[in-house]
Amino acid sequence: MRVKEVADLVGISVRTLHHYDEIGLLVPEKITETGYRLYSDDNVEVLQQILFFKELGFPLKKIKEIISSPSFNREEALELHRKMLLEKRSRLDKMIATIDKTIKHSRGEIQMSNKEKFEGFDFSHNPYEQEARERWGDKAVDEANAKIGKSKEEQEAMSDAMNAIYRKLATLRNDSPESEEAQAAIKEWFDFLNKMGNYSLDAFKGLGQMYVDDERFTKNIDQFGDGLAKFMCDAMAVYADKNKKQK
Incomplete structure (x- = not known):
């Protein structure tokens, strides 16, 4: 053809x-x-x-x-695709059901609890952890995980803090990544990441580049605002380069 x-x-x-x-x-x-x-x-x-x-x-x-890869097996890959797509479908079905219930709730036809409003959303696992282990090794990831609060309350507080930074950066994404406000916000992100792990300026800049190179990161981050991943990538590069010069 x-x-x-x-x-x-x-x-x-x-x-x-x-x-x-x-x-x-x-x-x-x-x-x-x-x-x-x-x-x-x-x-x-x-x-x-x-x-x-x-x-x-x-x-x-x-x-x-x-x-x-010489070890690539097409049939095994198809089995894995099938499993992942079934899991994805299950999550989407739950979210569609939540949307339907939310529409009825907004019309006053039913009552929804706050918990029901978020059925189908799952942020309890890190889909990038295995990739992080492959890139940086088990020790770095284990040390990062050890720094994250073990209690549910501590994990929720960490998640809330992370989302707050994303939302703040999203409001600045149409500004210059070199602006004072953007650099102050991206410093918060740098400091936040270093509470969980040990990020050098070079690693921080490399992580920002991954936000645009890896479609999964881009899609996840851009949920807070279209173009946020690219803005963060640029702002992180500016921050890293600027602070390396000052050392």
Whole structure:
């Protein structure tokens, strides 16, 4: 199949397929003398795998690493996709039910408790912990976890403080990341992170870059305001560079 046929079959743009080819994620079976990309059935199967990973929030760089690995097993990956999608569906079903109940509550048809208003939301686990362990090692993550309050009340207070900083930064996201207000707020974020772990200025700057490189982080942070992840990335880089010069 030619690139346009694949794009129409899947429902993605030709430009997306060109991009996947350019970064070596999905290279067509052959290119004709006239420059047409031709895709095989094997290419289509790989594309399906890529889009499953993408649906689950994996960044393209990580997808390429996974499917290029000699140990990659397509059937095992599909089983994992299925499990993760079922879990995602379960969470979404709960949230849809909560929305339906909230609509009825707003109309005065039923009464909802405060607890019922948040059914389906789950912030009790850290979806990035395993990735953090792979990036920085078990010791760093264990030390960070040890610094987090063990009681439920302490964990809730920590979560509230974190969300407050996100909300503050979200109100500044259309300003310059170099502004005095932005740098004061991003310092709060730096200080907060160092209550849980041990972040050098370089690590802080690297974390900010991850906010835009990893689609999962971007999506999570931008819930507080579109463009917040990019703003935080820029502000964190400014903060790190500025404070390294002062040392």
